[in-house]
Each structure stands twice: as C-alpha cells, then as structure tokens.
Amino acid sequence: MTAVRKGIQESVLPRNIMPRSAEEALQLGATYIGGGTDIMPLLKHRVRNDGNLVFLKDVSDLKGIREEDGFLSLGAGETLSDIENNALIREKWPAVAEAASVTASPQIRNIGTVGGNVMQDRRCIYFNQGVLWRSNFGLCFKTGGTLCMQIPNSKVCRAIYYSDMATALLVYDAEAEYLEEGVLHRVPLQELIGRHIRANGLACSKHLPVLIRRFFVPEAPGDERSAFYKYSMRSTIDFPLINFAVRCGTDARPAKLIAGAVSVEPVELNETAEKWNEGAVTDDALQAVCEAELKKKALLIKEALIGPNNKREMFRLVRMLFPLRHPD
Numbered sequence: 001m002t003a004v005r006k007g008i009q010e011s012v013l014p015r016n017i018m019p020r021s022a023e024e025a026l027q028l029g030a031t032y033i034g035g036g037t038d039i040m041p042l043l044k045h046r047v048r049n050d051g052n053l054v055f056l057k058d059v060s061d062l063k064g065i066r067e068e069d070g071f072l073s074l075g076a077g078e079t080l081s082d083i084e085n086n087a088l089i090r091e092k093w094p095a096v097a098e099a100a101s102v103t104a105s106p107q108i109r110n111i112g113t114v115g116g117n118v119m120q121d122r123r124c125i126y127f128n129q130g131v132l133w134r135s136n137f138g139l140c141f142k143t144g145g146t147l148c149m150q151i152p153n154s155k156v157c158r159a160i161y162y163s164d165m166a167t168a169l170l171v172y173d174a175e176a177e178y179l180e181e182g183v184l185h186r187v188p189l190q191e192l193i194g195r196h197i198r199a200n201g202l203a204c205s206k207h208l209p210v211l212i213r214r215f216f217v218p219e220a221p222g223d224e225r226s227a228f229y230k231y232s233m234r235s236t237i238d239f240p241l242i243n244f245a246v247r248c249g250t251d252a253r254p255a256k257l258i259a260g261a262v263s264v265e266p267v268e269l270n271e272t273a274e275k276w277n278e279g280a281v282t283d284d285a286l287q288a289v290c291e292a293e294l295k296k297k298a299l300l301i302k303e304a305l306i307g308p309n310n311k312r313e314m315f316r317l318v319r320m321l322f323p324l325r326h327p328d
C-alpha cells in the first residue's frame with residue numbers, strides 16, 4: 001500500500017467498506033468495487049478521484065449462477081473465471097462463456113466481475129494516461145471539460161466502450177436488475193448500458209449511481225446456435241480491437257449480431273442479421289453487407305495499437321463466425 005500511497009491523494013485511498021447485502025451497499029452509496037481491475041488504475045492515475053469505495057466482494061445477493069423461470073440468473077459479482085468454467089453457461093449461452101474466457105488475463109478474470117465489466121469506463125488514448133501526461137492538454141469531456149481530444153468538433157465524448165461481456169450478453173437480449181435510490185429496476189441491458197455510456201462521457205465523478213444485482217438472460221431456443229469472437233493484439237491480455245457475438249436465427253426468434261469495440265457502445269448489426277436470416281445468401285455477400293453496415297455505424301478514433309483505417313480492415317473478421325452458418 002505504501003507505493004500506492006505515494007502516487008495518489010489520501011482522499012482517494014480505498015476505505016475498507018465491505019457490506020454484506022445489496023441494501024447495505026446502497027446505503028453506503030459512493031463508488032462500488034467489483035474486482036477493482038478496471039477502476040484501480042484510473043484512481044492511481046488520478047483520472048478518477050472517487051472517495052468512499054464500497055467493496056462488493058462479500059455481498060451475497062450479487063452471487064450465484066442458476067436457472068430461474070426460463071432465464072439464466074447471473075449475479076453481477078460473479079467472476080469471469082467462474083462464468084467461463086460454468087457448465088450451465090457453456091452449454092446454453094456459449095457466447096457468454098466464450099467472452100468471459102478471452103477477457104483480459106487469467107489473473108484479471110479471477111477477480112474481475114461481470115458487473116464491473118459491463119460498467120467499465122470507456123477508454124481513449126488521451127484519457128487513460130497519467131496526470132502529468134494529461135496536464136499538457138485541456139480538460140476533455142471525461143475529465144470535466146467540453147472537448148473531445150480525438151475529434152475536436154465532436155459534441156460528445158468519443159471514447160470507445162471495450163466490454164467483451166456486454167457484446168455477448170446483448171446478443172441474447174439480456175436484462176439487468178439494479179438498485180437506484182432504493183428502488184429495484186429490471187430493464188433491457190441495452191438501456192442500462194446506454195445510460196452508463198452517456199454518464200461515462202461526462203466527468204467521471206458523475207458516474208451512474210446504480211448497483212447492479214443480477215443479469216437475466218432468456219433461455220435460448222434448443223436448436224439455436226450462437227458464438228462469440230474477439231480479435232486483440234495479444235490474446236492473453238489485451239482489450240478487444242474488435243469483437244462480435246451472433247445467434248443464428250430459428251423459428252422461435254431471428255438472428256442477431258452485435259459488434260463491440262467499434263463505437264461508444266455496442267453496435268447492433270440488424271441489416272446483416274436480416275441477411276443472415278435469409279440463409280440463401282453467400283458468405284462473401286454477407287460479409288460485404290456487414291462491412292458496409294459497420295462503415296456506417298462505427299465511430300472510430302485513434303487507439304493505442306491501431307488507427308481508424310486499419311481498424312476498418314478488421315470489420316471483415318465477422319467472417320470468423322460464419323462456420324456457424326454451415327454446421328455440417
């Protein structure tokens with residue numbers, strides 16, 4: 001702790017607040033810590049200066065992976081390792097297990113939670129830097145200013161949302177159950193992510209004051225095939241350069257395709273999904289539709305390892321999911 005103490009202000013040092021129930025955590029308010037793998041580097045770099053950190057590790061209502069009334073009920077405090085290794089999830093919601101298995105590194109997966117993954121900060125090369133480096137520039141949207149360093153005439157923050165788990169959960173129409181100001185809500189996950197994204201593009205101290213308890217993922221039709229694909233520079237640790245999740249259409253529900261790490265939030269590729277549903281279309285034609293749709297919908301910026309032009313080349317990686325169209 002001494003080394004950390006030198007780097008950050010006393011006021012942001014974690015206070016050992018460890019509630020045992022969601023209600024108790026809610027009363028304590030402030031900033032929640034799942035595994036801390038996303039937020040701790042931001043506190044250390046003084047990009048965020050939240051005080052009163054509330055550790056969720058012992059909150060029992062945030063735990064558990066079970067089937068409940070036709071849904072997977074997934075505790076927000078479950079670690080990515082537990083999700084990756086859960087037999088039920090692997091069998092019925094394979095894209096969720098696959099996404100968990102390739103997020104970050106094994107060490108991070110052992111403590112990082114699915115709640116923290118979905119609520120992770122959006123990232124940008126001008127924001128995820130130490131305080132000295134950033135002192136050369138003015139304040140951007142995320143640090144309380146009114147400027148996007150990437151796209152100076154942009155009216156909003158263009159930092160990218162890199163969550164691997166969100167892409168996978170959204171492809172199955174997941175819902176989120178959360179507490180906000182003492183009231184329990186259950187909404188489509190897409191809606192909660194939308195609110196998080198908007199709040200997260202403003203000063204970080206204005207983060208969304210919600211405590212996610214569980215995710216509910218509807219049971220997939222028995223004959224539905226689904227999968228997740230991620231491309232990153234170093235597969236053992238890096239954030240995605242792009243990710244995709246797909247469910248193939250069945251009589252019970254149509255195909256759905258989500259792309260992540262290409263914009264401020266996950267992008268639903270509904271034109272591509274419609275073509276996917278048609279079945280008769282060739283792989284080449286489907287890939288062309290997907291690339292054209294992503295060119296319209298992606299909001300690209302300069303990233304640590306890649307610029308927008310090279311990133312556009314990665315749109316074609318959707319093809320890695322096409323074997324699902326030809327199971328035989």
Ligand SMILES: Cc1cc2nc3c(=O)[nH]c(=O)nc-3n(C[C@H](O)[C@H](O)[C@H](O)COP(=O)(O)OP(=O)(O)OC[C@H]3O[C@@H](n4cnc5c(N)ncnc54)[C@H](O)[C@@H]3O)c2cc1C
Binds near residue numbers: 238240
């Ligand atoms: C080297 C490195 C590589 C990484 N690679 C990836 C990657 O490939 N893919 C990827 O998606 N992520 C990656 N991450 C980001 C992060 O580690 C993971 O997203 C992880 O799952 C975050 O979970 P956590 O519990 O540690 O989050 P925390 O850091 O604890 O929390 C993150 C945010 O979520 C909020 N939060 C946490 N739990 C809740 C809750 N129950 N309700 C409401 N808010 C909550 C916190 O307040 C905080 O704002 C990487 C991080 C590092 C350091």
